Amino acid sequence: MIERTTGLILRTHPLTETSLIVRWLTRDFGRIATVAKGARRPKSSFRGKLDLFYLAEFAFQRSRHSELHNLREVTLHETHETLRCDLTRLRQAAYASRLIEQVTETETPVPGLFQLFADYLAQLPQQTPRPLLVFAFEAKLLRELGLQPDLTSPRLGAAAGGLLEKLMDMDWPALSQLTPDAAEETGLGQFLHGFLVYQLGKTPRGRYEALGVEPPSPVL
Numbered sequence: 001m002i003e004r005t006t007g008l009i010l011r012t013h014p015l016t017e018t019s020l021i022v023r024w025l026t027r028d029f030g031r032i033a034t035v036a037k038g039a040r041r042p043k044s045s046f047r048g049k050l051d052l053f054y055l056a057e058f059a060f061q062r063s064r065h066s067e068l069h070n071l072r073e074v075t076l077h078e079t080h081e082t083l084r085c086d087l088t089r090l091r092q093a094a095y096a097s098r099l100i101e102q103v104t105e106t107e108t109p110v111p112g113l114f115q116l117f118a119d120y121l122a123q124l125p126q127q128t129p130r131p132l133l134v135f136a137f138e139a140k141l142l143r144e145l146g147l148q149p150d151l152t153s154p155r156l157g158a159a160a161g162g163l164l165e166k167l168m169d170m171d172w173p174a175l176s177q178l179t180p181d182a183a184e185e186t187g188l189g190q191f192l193h194g195f196l197v198y199q200l201g202k203t204p205r206g207r208y209e210a211l212g213v214e215p216p217s218p219v220l
Contacts, residue, residue, distance in 0.1 A: 002059050002072060005029055008117060009054045010097045014040065022050050022071060024058075025100055025117060030108040034060050034071035049074045053083060053093055053121055067106055082125040089124045091209045096120055096137050098204035103145060112144045123172040131189060131211040136167040136175055138192050143168050147199050149191070160187040 007024035010031070015021045020039040024032050039046040049056065055078040061070040083089050100117055104110055120137050127133060142148055148168070151161040163180050170178075180188075189211065196203045208215040 002061055003029075004057065004059045006055070006057050006077075007032075008114070008121070009050065009052055009056075010101055012050060012052065020046075020050060021068065023101075025104070025110075025114055027111060027114050028109060030110045030114075031101065031104045031106055032060075032069065033067055033106075034058075034069045036071045036074075039071075046071070046074055049076045051079070053080045053097070054078070055080070055118065055121075080121050080125075083121070086125075086129060088129040088210075088212055091206060092124060092129060092134055092137075093121055095134065095204065095206040095210035098206060099138070099141065102200060102202075102204050103141065110144075113141065116140055116144060119172055126173070127176050129212075131185060131213075132167070132175065132178060132180070134207075134210050135164075135185075135188055135192055136170075136172075138196065139164055139167040142195070142199070149195050153191075155194075156191050157187055159184045160191060163188055164191075 005026045005028040007026035009022055010025055011023040013021050015035060018038050018040050020036045022034050022036055022039075024034065026032055036044075036046045036050055038044045039050055041047075054076060057075045057077065058071060059073040061072055063069050080093070083093050096117060100113060104113065116137070120133075124133065149156065149164065151165050153161070156164065163178070163184050166178060167175070193203060193207070
């Protein structure tokens, strides 16, 4: 049985010399993995259609024996090419992708997270890359997961709490109007890091790079 859905590519990696594993976040099925047989051949019908953050409608045939399904057709809708022209934006997209993978289970529908990720990728090229966009993605993701932080927490503080509430509630274009001071932004970043570690056990690699800051020096 052939099934169809719309998905964003989270990750790709070789399976054989000619085939590719493509990991998707889909609108209908959540996170799934497909095998694109022959995709690495020069004349493959998949050529130019499978890369990070591509948005596509695709057809696949379910495997009876594994979680790797057979990719049959791909209709490309959006490549998000501008993300590849700026290293900071690319790092911010990659971090969000890893966070999505960490908080989702295979083949569990998460339409809210799919839309959140799609909106985030579409918005990144529209705004100056800054840590606030990453914080907004983390805040909106936590709310979508039902893990909304307590905005009155003493560890958060009134100013950072107000900023966090705005990040969760405002739409993406409106966020460009926010101009928090350095102390508010730093405090919120530290709080979100601790809260994510508490709720998820860890944060995926790449958070410091996405924020454009140096990671803390290891304790000797």
